[in-house]
Amino acid sequence: MAFNSLCYEGAQGQVDWRGLQPEADDAFDAFLCSEVEARLHDSEGADDFEAHLRGLANTGFARDSLGAILAAEVPEERDWAIGEAMAEAHLQQAHGVVWPWNMERDKRTPKASLPGADLVGFQVEGDVVRLALGEVKTSSDKKTPPNVMSGRGGMKHQLDELAHNLRLIGQLLKWLQPRCRGTEHEDSFDAAVGLFLESGNRAVALFGVLIRDIQPDELDLTARAKTLAGSLQNPTRCHLIALYLPCTVADLPTRMSGGKP
Template sequence: MSLVNGSYCFDATRGQTSWQGFCCTDDASLSDFLKGPVTERLHDSTATLDFRDDLRALATTQFASDSLELVLQADVPEERDWAIGESFAEAYLEAEHAVSWPWNHERDKRNPFASLPGADLVGFVDEGGATRLALGEVKASTDANNPPGVMNGRSGMRHQLEQLVTNLGTLCQLLKWLHSRCKGTENEQAFKDAVRLLIDSGNQAISLYGVLIRDTPPTVLDLEARGDALSKNVVSPTSCRLVAIYLPFSIAELPSRVGGAA
């Protein structure tokens, strides 16, 4: 059952590529989704609480406690539109398509404005009883054009998704990144299964996801041309799913609608 009320305004498939539009309803389900799963992904709330509790246990004097609180209060909550958009996409794909994300990008920050190079989304998905590598890109746009500019050019979604399966240097870097985060954890077997399937398929068994977040009227034109173009290059066993999520409010409102930092 969907965590967000709404309706599919278009849905098409061509070969190994599909594209669909989902129109969210502005009700309690969307509010709960933003303040719950999206905020958890955005701020890594559970890990943040553990981090704060563990550090507070080390402060044995009032002076130390006061010093620590100054550090904790200086934490920079991520509230930029694109970061919230990525968290929205992860939470949506997890809820609607059972994609799992073994690592929160919030944990990779070395400075308040760091981001993962190579792909916005890195995880696993079960397809037909087999664990596959899931890679994706996220774009948020208020552009009135259909499709919006973020879908076009070398920095556009189509080109970036194609690079994830054709650029072996990018793929190697992503696998290295994922390996260090899965080794010795509950996700290690999923990593091994996905990589084994990947290399047994000639580096083709990858599930691609492209998520476009919009605050404009829904139209298939946002995805149709890119989906059609991708369908000519995405061949089995690679698969590609494009999703346009239409918000019932402006993208600029996202920061005020998600929950605060833990």
């Protein structure tokens, strides 16, 4: 794992928190240019899409037309989008979270956004599968904690909504179910939702991932974690994770392309 150096950690009630940073720049760069880049550009979905369309292009003219479409695509390289892909890759490695659908596939226009949650998947621990929901915040704010942690648009409020707003949870399940149906993830969906319902709508793993380009500071997470601990009940679990970068947030696109700022 790229973020394998523990800077701080704590726990209270149903909430735990930790700050992590890479031990070495080369491990971070390898992570960024492999797992993160693949998630950001949805390599699996893009390869399947291209292979299918190439099977439909039966003439030289059609192949040229397809080539023009593929060449016109502009890869997503905004720093916040890289932050979301980084959070997904880290949670997959460190917390056993499975992502049945890449959110990039739902961005039908360049300015489209998905309401509800940044992260939607399943946490697999042995035979137990839980619904995993979460938020990602990428910040260059020099304050501690950064502004993205507070207010109605902040991480604390959004995680609280994911824990208690049944209308929102219902929308997310309605979005997720057809994307799992008939796939290898259908059994995980059934198991996670069954567990969630049997628990009185509480068996969910919440993840809040903060990505920062400052020196690690426990104050980034502590206050919000303790506030959340006062509102969450067993078996809800909440994990707050701060990932501290070895470069600035603004340099992430260059770094991911293999360059050095």
